[in-house]
Amino acid sequence: MDFNEIVCYSQTIILILLLIGSLLNFRKDLSSTKEKVVSTCPSCGYEIDGSDVQYCAKCGNMLSQSEGLKLEK
Numbered sequence: 893m894d895f896n897e898i899v900c901y902s903q904t905i906i907l908i909l910l911l912i913g914s915l916l917n918f919r920k921d922l923s924s925t926k927e928k929v930v931s932t933c934p935s936c937g938y939e940i941d942g943s944d945v946q947y948c949a950k951c952g953n954m955l956s957q958s959e960g961l962k963l964e965k
């Protein structure tokens with residue numbers, strides 16, 4: 893095994909390590925986006941993204957986070 897071969901092998905190993913690292917980062921991104929909260933409107937069944945949403949975007953129904961406090965229009 894001459895010097896050029898050793899350099900070639902080490903470069904390949906570094907490339908593989910970089911690939912594994914980026915794959916792990918990619919999987920972390922995927923799992924963090926999967927934790928997205930989706931709530932369903934009780935009156936029309938529309939799926940609403942986000943946990944801080946208080947009104948349905950489709951029918952305007954107030955979601956159940958503060959039940960009993962219905963706002964008059």
Ligand SMILES: [Zn+2]
Nearest residue numbers: 933936948951
């Ligand atoms: Zn709705």
